[in-house]
Amino acid sequence: MSNYIVRFVNARIGYDEPIIKDLTLSIPRPSLTTILGPNGSGKTTLLRAVIKYAKIFGGYVYIDGKNLNEVPVSNLPKYVSYSPTEIYSQLSLTVLDVVMSARNGGGWVSEDEAMRALKYLGIDELAYRNFDELSTGQKRLVLIARALASKAPLLLLDEPTSNLDLGNKYRVISILRRIVKDREVTVVTAGHDIDLAMHSDWVIAIKNGELLAMGTPSDIINDKVLSELYDIKIEVFDVGGRRFIYIHGNIDFTNDE
């Protein structure tokens, strides 16, 4: 078993044409990994590459040591689960329906497995509620439960903390940490949440389809990388063992009343 669950080697990835130009990176297992990058940098494309939803124009993508080109779509559930930020909203599906739509390797997640995943996240009382009527935070937890029920070793979550209030955001972060610790799975998230990145084991910063930096949070969450990543002045302070981020931006606050 390789130490890395996902490896990209000189990968060129995109749709009609490559968005990601030449990317080499690896994601350790088990880990909570966060991909940071400005809008349009190729974060979502990177996640989609792993589920073969984006086209690989050149180079290689390995999943669990296996060349992705040799994994047929029908076998993907054995390797990976994907949770979008949202699913089509005009549905009336119960929470249980949503979780049971996940694959369990070759078969489908059973009601029993679905309930266990919901219970693990402490949301089993939502099982028979209509998914559409839940709050954004509850919906995110259900989609995480769906990923968890799939028993895949790699869970891809697109922006799992976006649009959440601070409390819900930290609940999601601590749940993701707990999943990685308990289940020894790798959770890969993409988004703009630097707090989530700080609580990750591994952070990947990509910009304009190219790797800017990759490493532990302390390697990435610093003045140099963040300022370059977002093209604004960002300062990171370590005070009393805690890390604070100050975003200067280009706004001049001195004239403000």
Added chain:
Amino acid sequence: MGEVIVPLGMVFDPAQTYRVIILDIRLPEVIACIIVGANLAVSGAVMQSVFRNPLAEPYITGTASGALLGALIGLFINVVLRLGSLSSMIILPILSFVGAMFSIAVVVMFGRGGWLSLVLAGIAVSIMLSSAVMILDTYLLTILPTLPAVVYLLFGTVSGVNWSEDLVMLCVSLPVIAYLLSSSREINLIMMSDEVAQASGVNPGQTRNVLITLTGLLTAVSVSFTGIIGFVGLVTPHITRLLISSSDNSKVMPLSIISGSTIMLYANIISKVLVPGVVMPITAITSLFGVPILLILLRGGRNE
């Protein structure tokens, strides 16, 4: 074909008239109602799911118009080549299927910008194909003023459907519907999100194409023999979802089949009793009742 009241006790009367009316005229119509209602309803449920579009159905996506033009071309070829009624039962559905696939391909190609653009592309293509239908139909009626099939197809009616046509419809519809019912979990995945489907082992592009082709087949075989029957495909899945408060296709599809057939059977009865002695085209009845139901559904959905 006017209205004849058959006394209940006379169905199995040895006197031929009533038996012919029941067994060779009315019964094939009833069977056609059941098959066409099932076909349209299940097509609507599948299209609404795979396009993630509450208005998608064979009529609004232009599939039915394409199927009708194809069927009329088939009729035209059949007439010009002086082929018999047996060949018409093969040629019509095949060309109707080609027409359905052509129109849905055009609509999907131009309607990529979201659910409204799919509907607009469908309406545009429908209008264009309806013009072609009018031209072809006027010509057909000029050269063959007594060809009843032309009139039937244009009006959307089960009147005049015979046993062999029922058999053709059944042979196509049964396996297709069975396959669609067995794919309900895959359809649910595509209804949620393409990426979710893909990661769950269901290639959304390929699967969507297969499913749309199958709804085209169901639409074509229905339109070939009964013309365009509006709103059953649109309204039935919505009513079903509302009744069971679920969009889960493993429940919606089988129940839509039952409701679609039931709606068609009632529409068939109403089409005969609305004006005594006159049989109305069934599509007039389904649209007359379907549209208000749709409007009520739209309002109800907003109030929730």
